[in-house]
Amino acid sequence: MMSTVEPKRITGLVLAGGRASRMGSVDKGLQPFRGYSLVTHVLARLVPQVGPVLINANRYAEIYQGFGHRVVGDLIGGFPGPLAGLQAGLAACETEYLVAVPCDAPFIPLDLVVRFSEVIAARDADVVMAMTAVRVHPVFCMMKRSVAPSLTEFMKDGGRTVRAWVARMNGIPVSFGNDDNFRNLNTLDELREAEAAK
Numbered sequence: 251m252m253s254t255v256e257p258k259r260i261t262g263l264v265l266a267g268g269r270a271s272r273m274g275s276v277d278k279g280l281q282p283f284r285g286y287s288l289v290t291h292v293l294a295r296l297v298p299q300v301g302p303v304l305i306n307a308n309r310y311a312e313i314y315q316g317f318g319h320r321v322v323g324d325l326i327g328g329f330p331g332p333l334a335g336l337q338a339g340l341a342a343c344e345t346e347y348l349v350a351v352p353c354d355a356p357f358i359p360l361d362l363v364v365r366f367s368e369v370i371a372a373r374d375a376d377v378v379m380a381m382t383a384v385r386v387h388p389v390f391c392m393m394k395r396s397v398a399p400s401l402t403e404f405m406k407d408g409g410r411t412v413r414a415w416v417a418r419m420n421g422i423p424v425s426f427g428n429d430d431n432f433r434n435l436n437t438l439d440e441l442r443e444a445e446a447a448k
Contacts, residue, residue, distance in 0.1 A: 255367035259346045262300035262363075263339035264292055265332050265389065266353035267308040267324055277310050279353035281441060288435065291356030293317060299363035300349060304342055306335035326405075332389050332412050333405060340398040349392040352434060356444075358390070359431045366392035369424050379416055380432055381423035387432045388413045391421070 266279035266289055279289035289305070297303055303319040314321045322342045324334040332352065339348055349366060351358050359365070362380070369378050376397050380390035389412050397419065404415050426432070435441045 253368070253371045254364055255347055255371055257299060257363065258301040260300045260363060260367065260392070261339070261343045261345045261348050262296045262303040263335070263343075263348055263350040264289060264296065264303070264305045264319075264353050265335040265339075265350055266314065267306040267332075267335045267338070277307075278435075279305075279307070280310060280313060281435075281438075283356060283435070283441060283445060288356055288441075289314070289317065289353045292351060292353055292358060293319070295356075295358045295360060296349075296351055296362075299360070301345055304339050305353075306338050330405075331410060333401070333410060333415060336391075336393075336412065337398070337401055337405065340393075340395060340401060343395050346395055347392060348395060350389065352389050354435045355390070355432060356435070357431050357433055359426060359428070362390065362426075362431075363392070365424055365426070369422055370394075373422055375422045377416055377419045377421040378424050379421050380426055382426050382429040382432065384429040386413070386423060388416045388421070390432055391416065393419075 280287050305314045305319050305321045307314040307321050308323050311321045322338045324338050366378050377393040380387040
């Protein structure tokens, strides 16, 4: 059996700090889906896999606080995207590792963190990310807390995408079989389509 990282050494981070321009600028994580908010579905799958949990949100912080986890806003203004959410999560992280998932992905794998931690432990990697036969999913990632300075430096140099930062860090892809587990509901049409596909 491969060694893994104990869940208590891993902080979970839900990225809910975006502008959601493709969803009409509503708050994505709070949109109803199958009877609950999107973020409720994400938390239900993530919480059992990790220790502490953080939610990165730049709007409706008081509502997000109602989910029972610490809410952290971006350290820089202007809704610069998920990279800023990772930066905020790393700044607030008190464990050795951080796992990030987006708030609009209600089907995340129930073995996401254990699969990530097996590769981190085996390869002593700084960053790992999800990959399927269809594509790489860099916003679903796990990293050592010690990468925080390199992330901040990357952003100061003008870097703005998780994909580019992970590439710079030589992030290791972790293979998953089902691409549907990483489906993002980016628009209201996608949300309605997924709702209808019960």
